[in-house]
Amino acid sequence: MTDIRKLDLNLLKAFVILLDECNVSRAAQRLSITQPAMSGILNRLRESFHDPLFVRVQHGMQPTDRAVQLGQIARQVLQDITSMLQPPVLEPENLAMTLRIGATDYVQKIVALPLILRLRRLAPHVQIALLPVQGQNIKTLFEQNKIDLALVSHFHVTPDMHQQKLYDEHYVCAMSREHPLANAPLTAERFSQLPFAMFSYNGGEFSGATDLALQALGLNRKVMVSLNNIVLLPELLQGSDLVAVLPAHFAQTLPNVHLQAPPIDIAGFTMMMTWHERTQHDVAHQWLRQIVAEVCQ
């Protein structure tokens, strides 16, 4: 059995040139080495392939049948390797791959939806899988190869992760357009007395950034409904006296909902895109990340 570690690319290249020239000296000249060195290469080739490869004839060397057969394979291998070494060319219209995006349902609506619409035009063969990330460790999902890209708030991103800022988010106060307080000025005290609905990404929570801001003022609020998805929220606000403090980008997509600035300072957050080292240098993934960033501008 030939040890492949002993068959390097220089040997294969010399073999092909030997087949072209059928002359050790001329082959040596083409490779800019001496004839004895070329002779040594031929010896190593003979050892690797267990065949004389070339036999001496009156003027030069004649390849054996085995050498001719191996030559066709060697030329193909060298051509394939040359192709491998060319820098990859990205053609979005022909790009066929699956991009798995982890995001909360709110972010799926704000970022993933326009991303999908754009990719349908630019890269129609790219499959998109949207996966919910609610409470899971993003790094674990990357390491388990369950997602390629995550769209999450900066709270979920650590400095050792590849990341890019998408946009800054702030909160607005949302309520039905028929709500008695719509278009009425809100004080912090009045605000805190309203019945609230809130998102709980981890599920079942009744306290969040709004409560921290109220507590700083010595106030508390009453959260009546805790949701962990956005499906019910539009109808909930439209059909009740409930009020919600929502990320502005999302709130602006809700129909028949009155929006106004909250009467207190609520710390916003930064929406980030983060990915694994596995896709850091991949040309297709780099292009897709660029498209994600563009749809967020």
Added chain:
DNA sequence: GAGCCCCGATATGCCGCTTA
């Protein structure tokens, strides 16, 4: 850093063909 291995260069030998 020492030892080992690989590769290429130089020098030389061998083989086969041509030619006088």
Added chain:
DNA sequence: TAAGCGGCATATCGGGGCTC
């Protein structure tokens, strides 16, 4: 047939890279 020549093989050495 022997000398000359072209071409390949081999022995030896040195440089560079790798491993321990």
